[in-house]
Each structure stands twice: as structure tokens, then as C-alpha cells.
Amino acid sequence: MIFNNKIREKLLKLKNEAEKMEEFAEFKIFHPDELEGEQVGYSIDKDGNSLVSNEEGAWKSEWIVVGYEILCGDPIIIETNQIGYPVSSLMHGMGDWDSGIYLSDSLDKFTDGIIKINQFISEKSMANVVPRITCKDLDNLIKEIIKEDEYGDFDNWKSMLDPIYESTKEYEDNLTKRVKKLSEGGLIIKEISDRLNMSIKDTYKYLRRDVEV
Incomplete structure (x- = not known):
């Protein structure tokens, strides 16, 4: 060795x-x-x-x-x-x-990619916003990691991060259900946005998002 x-x-x-x-x-x-x-x-x-x-x-x-x-x-x-x-x-x-x-x-670029992931998770966990992390955020993060890496591959990184993708999808599915339930209860988008501390744009996006409810 x-x-x-x-x-x-x-x-x-x-x-x-x-x-x-x-x-x-x-x-x-x-x-x-x-x-x-x-x-x-x-x-x-x-x-x-x-x-x-x-x-x-x-x-x-x-x-x-x-x-x-x-x-x-x-x-x-x-x-x-x-x-x-x-x-x-x-x-x-x-x-x-x-x-x-x-x-x-390179070993350095692989390590730098993991550092970026750690920084991303830390920053998102402290942010007082909803949604905190989305699958699209994770996709964008991987694209940033592989941008300067000749051997970097989107699908490989996504596979290595499967646990956080799975938990994020579950989080987004649950958030979608909450938004739809509030809407079905008669609240308008602005009221749902205020209730969940979401932007109106995100509230509308999750209201239109497909998920089994």
C-alpha cells in the first residue's frame, strides 16, 4: 500500500x-x-x-x-x-x-464537495424559512459540486446522497399535504403563506405539486 x-x-x-x-x-x-x-x-x-x-x-x-x-x-x-x-x-x-x-x-475535489454539502446543510438548518431544503436545492448543489470536476457525475453524487434526498422528498410531500389541507379548509394562498411562514410563490408551487394525499 x-x-x-x-x-x-x-x-x-x-x-x-x-x-x-x-x-x-x-x-x-x-x-x-x-x-x-x-x-x-x-x-x-x-x-x-x-x-x-x-x-x-x-x-x-x-x-x-x-x-x-x-x-x-x-x-x-x-x-x-x-x-x-x-x-x-x-x-x-x-x-x-x-x-x-x-x-x-481528485481527492481534494471530492473532499471539497463534501464540505459544500456540510455548509449547505448547516446554513439551511439555521434558516427560519419554509421549505427549509428542497430536492431542487440538492440538485443545484450537486451541479455546483461537479461543475469544476472532470469526473464529477450528477447521478453518482445523487446516489451517494440518497438518504438526504429521501428525507427531503418526505418533508416536501408532508408540506404539500399541509398546504392542500389548508386550502381545502378554505384558506386563500396569502393566509396559507402566513400560517406556514412560506412565500406566496412557494405556497402556490406546493399547492400545485402532485403528491398522494
Whole structure:
């Protein structure tokens, strides 16, 4: 495993930021002190024997497992032989390691993306407005994150943030039901807006929004 102080510092920063948003994310990042043990089954077997070879589909010596995707357990790796240490997710259970997707063209950009998410959640949680967070807000945030990232992909980030998308959709569905119920009770849009501390524009939007009620 190719591991130096520079990589350690970057991974520690990533771990610290990833911890702040674990309840909203579909992935986990390891602490640098855990990395040696987390390579078992990838670059080494349980007895410490190397699984690295030059064969097609084999594990590469420059890969370090730094985390995993929660839903399917796919390892998240960095490529230490590339500038910036690109971040990828590899598919396990395929018989080789040829299948996977890039998550970011560098470890720094991946970390910066998570920092932006944390800042967004913090700012929104303190805002005295309704709706606090929308799925459209999350979409715009991802677009901002991937804008300067060559390997950044909207669907990949959205998948990694599935828990916050699910909770936000539930929040918006419940808000929609409240708006519709108040409207059915005879309140006009301005009255609903005042009751829920929403803008008139948002009140109208949620009144027209489709949801099972």
C-alpha cells in the first residue's frame, strides 16, 4: 500500500468532513489509522499475502481502499499513482476489479464537495424559512459540486446522497399535504403563506405539486 503523510493528511480531512454528514450519505470513509486493516480482501488476503498482480482485472498496487458504499458494499478507492489521487468506486462480486465508476478527479475535489454539502446543510438548518431544503436545492448543489470536476457525475453524487434526498422528498410531500389541507379548509394562498411562514410563490408551487394525499 502506497501511503505517505501527504495522503494521510488529505484522508484525515476527508474523514472528518464525511463524519459530519454520515446520516445523510450512502457511503462511509475510514480513518487513516484503519486503512491497513481495511485492505484485507483487496490488496492482501487475511493472512497478509498480496493479491496484487499484473493480470487483467486484478487489484493494482496503487489503489488504496478509503471507504465503501453502504448499500452494496462497493469499495471506494484513491489512485495514488495519478495526479490529485482520483476517487473511484469499484464493483465487487464481479470476479475482477475492471468495473467501477469515477467519483471525482481528485481527492481534494471530492473532499471539497463534501464540505459544500456540510455548509449547505448547516446554513439551511439555521434558516427560519419554509421549505427549509428542497430536492431542487440538492440538485443545484450537486451541479455546483461537479461543475469544476472532470469526473464529477450528477447521478453518482445523487446516489451517494440518497438518504438526504429521501428525507427531503418526505418533508416536501408532508408540506404539500399541509398546504392542500389548508386550502381545502378554505384558506386563500396569502393566509396559507402566513400560517406556514412560506412565500406566496412557494405556497402556490406546493399547492400545485402532485403528491398522494
